Amino acid sequence: MRLVSALVLAIACGATTIASAQILGGGDDKRPDWKCPASGYFPPVYGTVGRNGGDGLAPTEVISPCTPDAVRKAADAIGMARSHGNSPLGLKSVVTAMFTAQGTYAAGGGAPTKVDHLDFHIHYGLPGARLMVTTGGKTAIRAMNDDYGWTEVTEGGAATPAQAQAHDLYALTKLTPYGAMWSVIEAEGHTQVSTVGGKTVLRGTSPYDGLDVTVTLDAQSRPESVKVVDGQTTYGATFSNYRADLEPDYLFRFPKRLVWTKDGKPLADLNVAFYRTNPYVVFPVPAAIKQAANR
Amino acid sequence: MQKNVWLAAAALAVLAPSVALIANAVAQPAPVATPAAGITQTVDPPADYQPPKKRVAPFTGFAEAMRATNPLAKKPTPKGPDGKPVLSGLWGGIPSAAGAGGLRRDGTFEPDQAALQRASGWLKPMYKPQFWNKVRGLDYGKSDGDPVFACNPGGVPRMNVPAQIIQTPTHTVLVYNGMRTRVVPTDGRKLTDQDFDMSTFDGVAVGHWDGDTLVVETVGFNDISWLQWQGYFHSNQMKVTERFTRTGDLLFYNFTVDDPDVLLEPWTQGTLVMRLMPANGRVVEGDPCVVLPAGGDPYLRG
Numbered sequence: 147m148r149l150v151s152a153l154v155l156a157i158a159c160g161a162t163t164i165a166s167a168q169i170l171g172g173g174d175d176k177r178p179d180w181k182c183p184a185s186g187y188f189p190p191v192y193g194t195v196g197r198n199g200g201d202g203l204a205p206t207e208v209i210s211p212c213t214p215d216a217v218r219k220a221a222d223a224i225g226m227a228r229s230h231g232n233s234p235l236g237l238k239s240v241v242t243a244m245f246t247a248q249g250t251y252a253a254g255g256g257a258p259t260k261v262d263h264l265d266f267h268i269h270y271g272l273p274g275a276r277l278m279v280t281t282g283g284k285t286a287i288r289a290m291n292d293d294y295g296w297t298e299v300t301e302g303g304a305a306t307p308a309q310a311q312a313h314d315l316y317a318l319t320k321l322t323p324y325g326a327m328w329s330v331i332e333a334e335g336h337t338q339v340s341t342v343g344g345k346t347v348l349r350g351t352s353p354y355d356g357l358d359v360t361v362t363l364d365a366q367s368r369p370e371s372v373k374v375v376d377g378q379t380t381y382g383a384t385f386s387n388y389r390a391d392l393e394p395d396y397l398f399r400f401p402k403r404l405v406w407t408k409d410g411k412p413l414a415d416l417n418v419a420f421y422r423t424n425p426y427v428v429f430p431v432p433a434a435i436k437q438a439a440n441r
Numbered sequence: 442m443q444k445n446v447w448l449a450a451a452a453l454a455v456l457a458p459s460v461a462l463i464a465n466a467v468a469q470p471a472p473v474a475t476p477a478a479g480i481t482q483t484v485d486p487p488a489d490y491q492p493p494k495k496r497v498a499p500f501t502g503f504a505e506a507m508r509a510t511n512p513l514a515k516k517p518t519p520k521g522p523d524g525k526p527v528l529s530g531l532w533g534g535i536p537s538a539a540g541a542g543g544l545r546r547d548g549t550f551e552p553d554q555a556a557l558q559r560a561s562g563w564l565k566p567m568y569k570p571q572f573w574n575k576v577r578g579l580d581y582g583k584s585d586g587d588p589v590f591a592c593n594p595g596g597v598p599r600m601n602v603p604a605q606i607i608q609t610p611t612h613t614v615l616v617y618n619g620m621r622t623r624v625v626p627t628d629g630r631k632l633t634d635q636d637f638d639m640s641t642f643d644g645v646a647v648g649h650w651d652g653d654t655l656v657v658e659t660v661g662f663n664d665i666s667w668l669q670w671q672g673y674f675h676s677n678q679m680k681v682t683e684r685f686t687r688t689g690d691l692l693f694y695n696f697t698v699d700d701p702d703v704l705l706e707p708w709t710q711g712t713l714v715m716r717l718m719p720a721n722g723r724v725v726e727g728d729p730c731v732v733l734p735a736g737g738d739p740y741l742r743g
Binding site for chain 2: 203
């Protein structure tokens with residue numbers, strides 16, 4: 147029934163290739179016979195999908211032939227892996243994310259304290275992030291976009307340079323299942339797959355950030371814990387109570403509980419109350435921040 | 442050497458639907474393409490290939506790949522008597538290197554499509570902060586708020602690349618899926634104050650050539666249509682600048698939205714790439730639009 151309604155919508159609205167897909171069905175995830183080069187990296191190959199409302203075609207990156215099967219399986223387990231048919235999967239189908247959580251958070255290196263709520267907005271691709279921690283009705287906001295870091299008075303409001311925090315904030319994006327997976331996906335053929343204590347462990351470093359990320363998977367191939375080594379700093383995260391109903395209808399899986407550590411000390415213990423995958427989140431770099439960084 | 446056997450099969454598999462559905466209109470007769478047409482990307486890279494320094498957004502990467510590796514981009518670009526590239530022709534999608542559309546698992550079509558579409562949109566319009574929650578609200582409103590789902594025209598730039606272009610010395614006609622048409626003067630006239638005061642879905646356009654690129658500037662919009670299905674609204678002060686560049690038998694298209702009332706900066710999502718289709722096709726009228734009941738389909742968020 148849903149397929150029928152989608153088909154009607156697609157036709158009514160002039161979608162292009164969407165409608166044609168309805169007649170096919172089933173099948174597994176076959177990969178083309180592309181060989182991974184000795185370098186362990188493969189140039190991006192793109193597929194195209196039609197967009198709702200007749201918005202034309204959108205390109206999506208196809209899985210690299212260098213990617214280990216265990217990575218593909220883990221990405222699939224949490225909804226990152228998507229395809230359009232008996233075709234190679236795209237593994238980067240979560241580009242942005244946002245969640246709201248209650249719990250504790252350690253600001254400024256101190257001991258964790260109870261927060262009213264913590265809001266984390268992430269763009270894994272740019273990369274960009276905005277962490278908003280509200281305590282006692284006051285909100286402290288940190289933001290980053292690529293190499294720029296700053297604090298804000300309100301979301302997107304007046305900004306103060308905080309360049310040194312940009313890297314730390316970026317590392318926190320890895321303390322989400324999707325962020326950690328981006329590292330082992332982007333490491334392609336360099337991702338190591340091992341079994342420790344009966345659990346599958348993925349370890350890889352994205353060529354775009356240099357962070358050493360280790361992901362331990364649970365029995366359903368979902369990220370269960372993460373270790374991120376950034377120079378002299380080590381971050382940790384555990385994820386539990388994966389839920390599909392945080393983002394109904396889209397087959398994404400996100401944990402209800404996230405526990406973060408930094409250099410072995412508690413950083414956050416969060417219970418997720420609201421979650422969205424691929425939402426509208428933006429991180430415009432204020433002119434003053436650019437000027438300050440260029441001085 | 443490129444290992445294009447698999448890609449050729451994928452192209453054949455995807456070609457018929459992607460061409461036949463140039464619009465919700467069906468090309469008649471259905472154009473036939475050779476397997477080589479549209480075979481796209483390097484799948485036999487050098488052994489020492491290394492990734493670029495920075496991540497590349499899909500729209501950017503796809504356009505670069507097409508420009509660098511698609512054989513259709515290597516063909517000569519035909520020029521008219523005025524020395525300008527010939528844009529006239531039917532323009533259709535590039536066969537997907539990912540293969541034909543379909544269902545990987547039963548019941549996953551809508552969420553898979555939605556996820557893929559959303560994930561392609563790395564470069565989002567930078568709305569002023571006071572509008573961020575509005576965009577999210579429109580986006581999360583499922584299909585109910587989308588003006589297209591209420592049978593309004595998609596408008597410019599949402600219609601994006603036309604399915605057919607007809608070029609004359611003084612005008613360029615852009616024909617879209619379902620036969621919606623724009624007639625763009627390219628006779629040197631400028632936009633007038635009256636043009637800015639119009640309130641339309643498709644706007645009022647004039648075109649000029651910037652080297653080998655046709656530049657179409659459009660004003661006179663209403664504030665009903667959206668830029669895209671994710672709740673990207675705009676004001677009636679919007680100006681859209683579209684660029685059409687033909688390279689061989691590929692058409693590179695992008696648009697820039699200037700809307701200082703709601704955007705912090707002009708927005709260009711990326712470049713769409715289309716290929717020249719056989720001339721015996723045609724664009725026909727679309728089916729009548731049907732307004733769906735409120736509630737719509739939960740998978741079509743936005």
